Amino acid sequence: MQGESWIYQTWCRLTGLAPLMLFTTALLAVRNHRILAAWNARQDDSARRTARGLPPKTRRRRRKSPAVAAAAPP
Numbered sequence: 001m002q003g004e005s006w007i008y009q010t011w012c013r014l015t016g017l018a019p020l021m022l023f024t025t026a027l028l029a030v031r032n033h034r035i036l037a038a039w040n041a042r043q044d045d046s047a048r049r050t051a052r053g054l055p056p057k058t059r060r061r062r063r064k065s066p067a068v069a070a071a072a073p074p
Helices: 005-009 017-051 066-071
Strands: none
8 A cells, every 4th residue: 555655645626716727728728629630631631632723622601691691581
């Protein structure tokens, strides 16, 4: 049991904003990593398309303009 005593000595309870901030920081770091990976993939795809003489892909609009939405049937 002598070798395992350091485990019990270093344990501490996080209270207040500390655990929330640690969790939020980790969550934002993971999210930023995913955004960066997606951006790099799009840049690589655009470079491949350009090398083949194709235009870069454009992203589709998710929202419609108010004029288009008003003209559409209900």
